[in-house]
Amino acid sequence: MIVTQQAFRAALLDPAAPVPEGLTDPAGRPAGRRFDVYRNNVVASLAAALETGFPAVRALVGPDRFRALAIAHARARPPRTPLMMHAGADLPAFLEGAGLGSALADVARLELAVRESYHAADAAPIDPAALGRIPPDRLENLRLGVAPALRLVPSAHALVSRRQAALEGSAQGAEDRPETALVTRRGFDPVVTALAPSEGVFVTALARGDPLGAAVALAAAHDPVFIPAAALSALLAGGAITSLETESVP
Amino acid sequence: MLDSTRTCTLPDAPGVGFKACHFEAVTTAPGAVRWLEIHAENYLGDGGRPLAQLAALAERFPVSVHGVGLSVGAERGLDPDHLARVARLVDRLRPASFSEHLAWSTHDAAFLNDLLPLPYTEATLDRVCAHVDQVQTALNRPILLENPSTYLAFAESEMAETEFLREIAGRTGCGLLLDVNNVFVSATNLGTDPRAYLAAFPMERVGEIHLGGHDTQSDEHGAALLIDSHGREVADPVWTLYAEAIAAVGPRPTLIEWDTDVPDWATLAAEAARAEAILAQVPA
Known part of the structure; x- marks a missing residue:
């Protein structure tokens, strides 16, 4: 047999x-x-x-x-x-x-994203001050190189606070709202930051190579009062920007 | 065919299976531990802490890469993508040894995360030899193949495991990794004599020895059923067999495997020290 x-x-x-x-x-x-x-x-x-x-x-x-x-x-x-x-x-x-349900599935997606980020290739971040040295007239067409460890998880739910509360064993206090989880890794340990959906649209556009002006326009179409400062700060703090490309688009 | 005398350049001394939680301890207080073994599949990401730790360890210690996912015994052939990934790791790391198991773990692209048993037949022998050749060609080096822990027998088996391993080593030029705990576990489970197994084992091919802990259960007929759990100290009868084996064959690189319920460093290092004491009694 x-x-x-x-x-x-x-x-x-x-x-x-x-x-x-x-x-x-x-x-x-x-x-x-x-x-x-x-x-x-x-x-x-x-x-x-x-x-x-x-x-x-x-x-x-x-x-x-x-x-x-x-x-x-x-x-x-x-x-x-x-x-x-x-x-x-x-x-x-x-x-x-x-x-x-989709809320639990999104927390699972975020945990996967954190694990992917942990194992992603290393990349040296730019000096944050370099962004401030870009002449204002070059910002519109500025493109960012992003770290391989960057991940985004868009959700109709408050998945970042939901995950955090679960890991801490505390009750989830905040009301539910749409959120995009940003995962960055400066060094070896991924950090999760909650972005507004418009900020998620903005970072997604930047990560696929859209120029800054176009990324802001996309986010503004989502939220008329969108301001990019917080999302850019989160990217810089997370070591997620690895290059600045100021050449104009042909 | 590759030359098995180049199989393994680990020292004839104790090593341990590396766990990330021991990184600080192993680098600052290695004790008797002279080399480290890693599971290839845990270091096939693109970067981050695992690869940084591995690079740092490789500067301090000889490293053995132990594959747990090539599925050398698989009926459906090796996964070329996985083999290529492992080959890239071996190329980059240039480890002192690479080893895999006489077992299968993949079928129809499903990975079953266990080392599953093989019937010892001519057909299996041909297949395993072809796969070992394929691995050795991809890695451009001879590998060590490990004897498994088994819990059951195949009615179709035609030859003893020791004969099967001897044939593989002879045909492919691979070396062997002798897991003494597996010898004890399998012999107990199959009602055979572990000393007869060791006497029949092609000791001249052994490039490395594994020691690990097992759990004790029983089957539905009340017969002892040992489980290769790697979750506790090496059992006394396994230490005795180990001492007898290296008294016969000479000192060999000896790994303490402890993969589940991983203990603190002091406990693991104490197991390595016990191996070192036994190794010290054997003339080189």
Whole structure:
């Protein structure tokens, strides 16, 4: 009796499936609980990776319910990569599919973004004073190079305060509102900052290479009283600007 | 075929599996620890603290890179993207050793995050040898292949694990990583004699030894079922087997693996010191 890896895998991820014939104990009896060791190792290690990777989501849904969700996720959607740093890349969609709502899924997206930022390539930030030395007539067409560790997570919810409250174990006090989470990393530890949606539009435009003037215009279309100063300060403080390009657009 | 005498340049001394929480301690008070092992898959990001720590450690210690995700035993072939990523890490780091497992962990692109067992048949042997060749070509160096912990047997197996490993080493030129805890765990679980296993093991191919802790359970018939958990001290019978193995083969680079419920540095360093004391009794 040949046991294919296809059959092994199918039984591994389905606790109700019979243990494949051909797997035995030393006496030649069916492997039984011995096969369950592999079942448990796989599910427990994948669930543990999600527990480590999504501490705020875990706190928000409760440890027991999160464990059950993580085990269900491991069985339904085992990772597509051996890099556990990417574990749970599809957890936000899984949470939405499980009916847990977009607010929780957005917190999961933010936790993924923080982890991506942690592992992103290093890049030296500009001297913040350099921005102040750009002649005013060159600002309109100024383009910014941004750090690989920069991430943005737009949300219809107050995901930054929601995550923070979950990590601190405190009740979420602030009322819900749309927010874009900005993740920056100066050094090794990512920092999360809450941006207004218009600021999120602005930084998104800058990060894809739009000139400053165009990025401000996009944000202003979103919010007529938009002012870029706070978002630029957050980028500078987070070491997220790596170059300034003042050449005019051809 | 690559020359297995170049497989491993780790010192014949204790090392430990590196954990980020021990970074300060290992750099300031290494004690008996002379080298470090990392899991390749934890250092395949683009930057940040993990790679900075690794670069700093590599200046101080010989480093062994231990792959846990190449899935050398996979029926569906190796993942070329993952192999290329690992090769880039090895190219950059130039570690003293690279090792992987006689196991599989990937099927249909799904990564199962465990070291799953193989039947020891001619077909499996051909496949594993082809994959070891492929890895050694990509890394441009011989690798060490580790004996697994097993919990069950395949009715279809045609040869002993020691014979299977000897064939792989002979055909591919790879070296072997002898995990003495795995020997003890598998022998207990399969009702065989660990000393007979060691006597049959191709010791001349051993470039590195692993020691780790295991948990004790039992199966539904009341037979002992040991779990390779890497979550506690090395068990006394494993230390005894280790001493016997290196008395027979000579001192070898010896790793303490402790991957879950990671202890404080003093506890881990004490395990390394215990290995050092045993190594000191063996003539070089």
